[in-house]
Amino acid sequence: MKAKHASDTAGYTSAMRAIANLAPKAEKYLDDSFSVEFLPFPWFLTKPLFLARLFDPVIYSVGMKTPDKLVGFPGMTALACLRHRYIDDQILNAYKTGTRRFILLGAGYDTRSLRLQLPEATIVEVDHPDTQKRKKEILKRRHLQPNCKLEFIAIDFSKPWAETLLSHPYIKDTSTQTTMVIWEGVCCYLQESEALHTIGAARQLLQAGGTLVFDAFSAELLNEGTSVDILRKMRSFVEKKGEPFRWAEDEIPIREIITAHDFKEVDAVSIYDVAADLSEKENLDISKDEILKYLGMYCCRV
Ligand SMILES: C[S@@+](CC[C@H](N)C(=O)[O-])C[C@H]1O[C@@H](n2cnc3c(N)ncnc32)[C@H](O)[C@@H]1O
Numbered sequence: 001m002k003a004k005h006a007s008d009t010a011g012y013t014s015a016m017r018a019i020a021n022l023a024p025k026a027e028k029y030l031d032d033s034f035s036v037e038f039l040p041f042p043w044f045l046t047k048p049l050f051l052a053r054l055f056d057p058v059i060y061s062v063g064m065k066t067p068d069k070l071v072g073f074p075g076m077t078a079l080a081c082l083r084h085r086y087i088d089d090q091i092l093n094a095y096k097t098g099t100r101r102f103i104l105l106g107a108g109y110d111t112r113s114l115r116l117q118l119p120e121a122t123i124v125e126v127d128h129p130d131t132q133k134r135k136k137e138i139l140k141r142r143h144l145q146p147n148c149k150l151e152f153i154a155i156d157f158s159k160p161w162a163e164t165l166l167s168h169p170y171i172k173d174t175s176t177q178t179t180m181v182i183w184e185g186v187c188c189y190l191q192e193s194e195a196l197h198t199i200g201a202a203r204q205l206l207q208a209g210g211t212l213v214f215d216a217f218s219a220e221l222l223n224e225g226t227s228v229d230i231l232r233k234m235r236s237f238v239e240k241k242g243e244p245f246r247w248a249e250d251e252i253p254i255r256e257i258i259t260a261h262d263f264k265e266v267d268a269v270s271i272y273d274v275a276a277d278l279s280e281k282e283n284l285d286i287s288k289d290e291i292l293k294y295l296g297m298y299c300c301r302v
Contacts, residue, residue, distance in 0.1 A: 072230065266298060
């Protein structure tokens, strides 16, 4: 991340969710009316258009395609929003079966504490101090109130951090609770050693049982000689933003890593599977052609 600067990519994912929130009924899989509050500059200048509602169809149809095409990797918006919906469902299912603690590693401008009904839960948002500072300022300025207990812990994952987190009062005092750790859209920005360190720390957070949910891009993302033009463009875009991709891995090695960390079960699904499943369950019209396909979702149980 750029020094003293909130994460740009966190701003982009919230912009994508603000756009997905305007989808027509037949295409809508994400309800997120709060993400619009976190739009980064210069996009926040468009907030009045989002709020007017009159322009929803235009913003949605232009927003889902044009920014992705301009930066050269169409399908990124659908990828990020399907990933988010998949994790929403994992959280709601875990809550139904008794999980009350949710730890978001690299939370960014996640709005789940504002929009999901988890009244007895605690959400602990762990993020880089610069991103978290901007988020807290916006929550305060806009008087946004969570529907559950919400706690913040500022941590830089590029420095040794597991001990700081594990001994933090919000964590330490509740180490007997079944927990879900959510690590969404983050591991691609970490060095492999940092990613493995995070999986090890997540395992420790799950001492009393629970699940780690995360996503990872296919290893092809980091293949220097890739023939996939879209992946080269993605790499170069995030590098220019000061948040280069550093780790990506395929399903088989990820299963090996997870098993080596003493997780008992791993469910792996591709982002295409997520779309197909939602299309069927909710009778939605989600075209595979509009999704960037190089992402896997992992649910790892202890
Ligand atoms: C693409 S955003 C994802 C945010 C959120 N999980 C989402 O899906 O919208 C990446 C997040 O990782 C965080 N991050 C990146 N590098 C980090 C680091 N070294 N330490 C702590 N957080 C970091 C950023 O602050 C940002 O919130």
